[in-house]
Amino acid sequence: MAVDKKFLEEYLMNGDFIISDHARIRMFQRNISTDDIIQAISHGEIIEDYSDDEPCPSALLLGFVAKMALHVVAGQCKDHIRIITVYPPAKDKWIDYKVRKENQ
Numbered sequence: 001m002a003v004d005k006k007f008l009e010e011y012l013m014n015g016d017f018i019i020s021d022h023a024r025i026r027m028f029q030r031n032i033s034t035d036d037i038i039q040a041i042s043h044g045e046i047i048e049d050y051s052d053d054e055p056c057p058s059a060l061l062l063g064f065v066a067k068m069a070l071h072v073v074a075g076q077c078k079d080h081i082r083i084i085t086v087y088p089p090a091k092d093k094w095i096d097y098k099v100r101k102e103n104q
Contacts, residue, residue: 002049003059003076011081012041019083032086040070047098058084062097069097
């Protein structure tokens with residue numbers, strides 16, 4: 001099952017999301033707020049789909065917060081979404097922040 005962006009947005013706006021311990025650590029290290037994640041998902045786009053992820057299918061989203069690119073990996077579970085990780089994409093690893101460069 002492919003991740004549905006509208007599902008992510010709806011559950012996010014209803015507050016039905018969990019931020020993993022890993023994502024919280026990365027948020028702290030990278031000075032990324034929960035509001036940043038909400039904005040990135042709400043106004044972003046799915047650039048990679050990980051339909052086979054367990055326990056929930058997930059996707060990599062690209063969004064922008066104050067002109068800063070942000071990648072968010074979010075899982076689409078039955079009754080919530082799970083924020084798995086969040087990071088600013090490295091320019092040397094991505095083309096226009098959307099396509100992985102070769103040999104990465």
